[in-house]
Amino acid sequence: MTLYLNLAELLGARIEQGLYRPGQRLPSVRALSVEHGVSLSTVQQAYRMLEDSGMVSPRPKSGYFVSDHRQLPALPAVSRPAQRPVDISQWEQVLELIRSTPRQDVVQLGRGMPDINTPTLKPLLRSLAQLSRRQDMPGLYYDNIHGNLALREQVARLMLDSGCRLSPADLVVTTGCHEALSCSIRAVCEPGDIVAVDSPSFHGAMQTLKGLGMKALEIPTDPLTGISLEALELALEQWPIKLIQITPNCNNPLGYIMPEARKKALLSLAQRYDVAILEDDVYGDLAYTYPRPRTIKSFDDDGRVLFCSSFSKTLAPGLRVGWVAPGRYLERVLHMKYISTGSSASQPQLAIADFIAGGHYQPHVRRMRSQYQRGRDLMSEWVTRYFPTGTRVSRPQGGFMLWVELPEHFDTLRLNRALLEQGVQVAVGSIFSASGKFRHCLRMNFAARPTPQIEAAVRKVGETALRLLDEESADA
């Protein structure tokens, strides 16, 4: 594990155990450096990470202090999903969300769109245009079933940053991460099989399990550290689980990054019970800390991790370019990819390969990371300001999604209906559960650069929630 992460976890644990109390001063950078035999900058990185997670706050010239938690909204509770495999529902609500096309008159806080209005994407558009002008028309040919080789070379290079040493031959390009997920699930499971998932979990992945006839076993998940290994182990003992499907980095919708020690422990568990892991890393490059967190795949020494990702969140979703590193399931995934779409569209693959090779990827992602981090801070603040007291809010470590938990019996479906009339839309919590849990939760997107309209939209969400709560208590 990287030194600073180690240290951050240690300090975090001490704070959580109450060794340091809210408002108390923490040991100086120098003292910790001596105590743990690490460099000053390692300690600084650790503190910065704790700062990002909201646990500590710096005061100019006087060092770091344990955050006064009364100022930060409380975290969502650890989820308590159904304790048995279930058939997945909620397709109607998902359909409602994905059918809604961008509309000028609606602020869509519910979608999974990154911000694409940024000058750092210009070179990508240039590449797309140049490809269309080339005499040999490379965009018009079927590409290799594995995907374009130049792109796979670039992806293999990018994956070094998360600790993965893979060759282009280990990768299969897909039509977005969606296809990576469905090919991976089908490569491992038969209809009727049980898949363990973190909970809440990305609705697309849930619906994929549903569509392929799998049952989901939702595992309790901590809003800061991810899937509960204890609960997972119990489940592995009790049920014939075939696959563990999780998003450990910049989780959608909770935003946590699973600590490295827990990633390793999860892998050991999977090895012990001989199940495969589907690791969805679609937001991994958007972690606010640098260097980006490692993947479970990077520790995988027996090919049981199917790693899925795409450029939909880091670059743009309309390109539909994703990939999978399927480990020992490569041959099966290739077959599934072939029958699902043949090859993927050529031109977007070529343009992205150009973009990365031209050195444009890192500057772009760096810019987006800090924009999103500011977005998180601002939106958290707005929620604290405008939402009912008692609202709990996630503390994302990357990506651009905020998870908001309202009082237990609140109905966000009703809220969303009331909001649509006011030109605002959020993602209702129930689509993030196989069995319609999280009805009192919602997810909001903070990717776009903040504007007064967006603040007004968040305010409307909060005020409408308040109004509905008031009506409820009046009714009661």
Next chain:
Amino acid sequence: MTLYLNLAELLGARIEQGLYRPGQRLPSVRALSVEHGVSLSTVQQAYRMLEDSGMVSPRPKSGYFVSDHRQLPALPAVSRPAQRPVDISQWEQVLELIRSTPRQDVVQLGRGMPDINTPTLKPLLRSLAQLSRRQDMPGLYYDNIHGNLALREQVARLMLDSGCRLSPADLVVTTGCHEALSCSIRAVCEPGDIVAVDSPSFHGAMQTLKGLGMKALEIPTDPLTGISLEALELALEQWPIKLIQITPNCNNPLGYIMPEARKKALLSLAQRYDVAILEDDVYGDLAYTYPRPRTIKSFDDDGRVLFCSSFSKTLAPGLRVGWVAPGRYLERVLHMKYISTGSSASQPQLAIADFIAGGHYQPHVRRMRSQYQRGRDLMSEWVTRYFPTGTRVSRPQGGFMLWVELPEHFDTLRLNRALLEQGVQVAVGSIFSASGKFRHCLRMNFAARPTPQIEAAVRKVGETALRLLDEESADA
């Protein structure tokens, strides 16, 4: 049924029954016009169709004569596949074919590539380039889950030509016809279900059935009129068939167009036994006769036909734009589409919509149709000239594929291996069967404008086949 098709079928039947004999003069256009009460041009169209199928030939100033069949190679035999549902094999051979990337030093007669080196595609490339330069970057957004609306409007318009009256809301855009096929199959069938297929049949469709866990029941198929309705009816009586999957127009690999009366009869059969039909029309717009043939979908009055197509053969495969008109299965297909790739790449959809709206589609397809028809004539001639006597050859009515049948015990896998050393590749027949039949057959692509290199390549195929046959008989 269109008048001229009716007449052509009638005349064709008379010739086949021996009422008119090879070399004999046929009734004049005027006489037939009076006899059947149709216009002169209807009779001319009927004759032209029979001419295309090689049954009659015009002699200047003296009218039409029954072709001397000794000059045309014999047609392949009606297929005699296994009489029971089978698990599909042949993935390794398919993988070999689709893994092979375009190589300068190999003439690839085996692939399914149309000719894209044509000035009539220029406006499409212009649209792609223009889209990349637009400030609002429409190519970067997730599109609607149904697919881009402008594109669906254009597709609905095009489908009028085959007799289909559909609205954009009846269509779902897919990532190539591949995705249309797999979403359709999954919308109707569960793993283990039996699907009746024409035989030989497109290898991608076969592998899709395999990947989804279906069993294929191959139905005997006539090289001129398509799937045997008699055999199909017997099969429907005997087995719990869920779906009939066929390519009735410009069939891949046989090239036939199923006569309209048989299309209707097939639909009635499906209605009687209450099974769904998957109609693959990917080559339908490339029929050599004008107007293009009708689809089974155009007669469908209870929504049981799932119509699948794409622009991969008419425009370019690298765009990966296909669609499905799923009839009563719309909702299920939408779910399957969502879990398979989410939405499809935006930019290719927008560019194709532009291209059609700009009036560029029909001129392009017209040009390709006549190029392909000339290609068919030339390649048939080459096969007659260079292949072993007794070789049987299909008589395609559209598209750009020739099916060649060598003596019964010949092994085209061995042939293809010997050919690769000589820089030529064909598609081996066995991949067009669920159970590895057609080992003595092969498929060649005649899309590219003819060159001496292509003739030399076909010659090499023929001569290598001859050599292998000689070696065999020497061994025996």
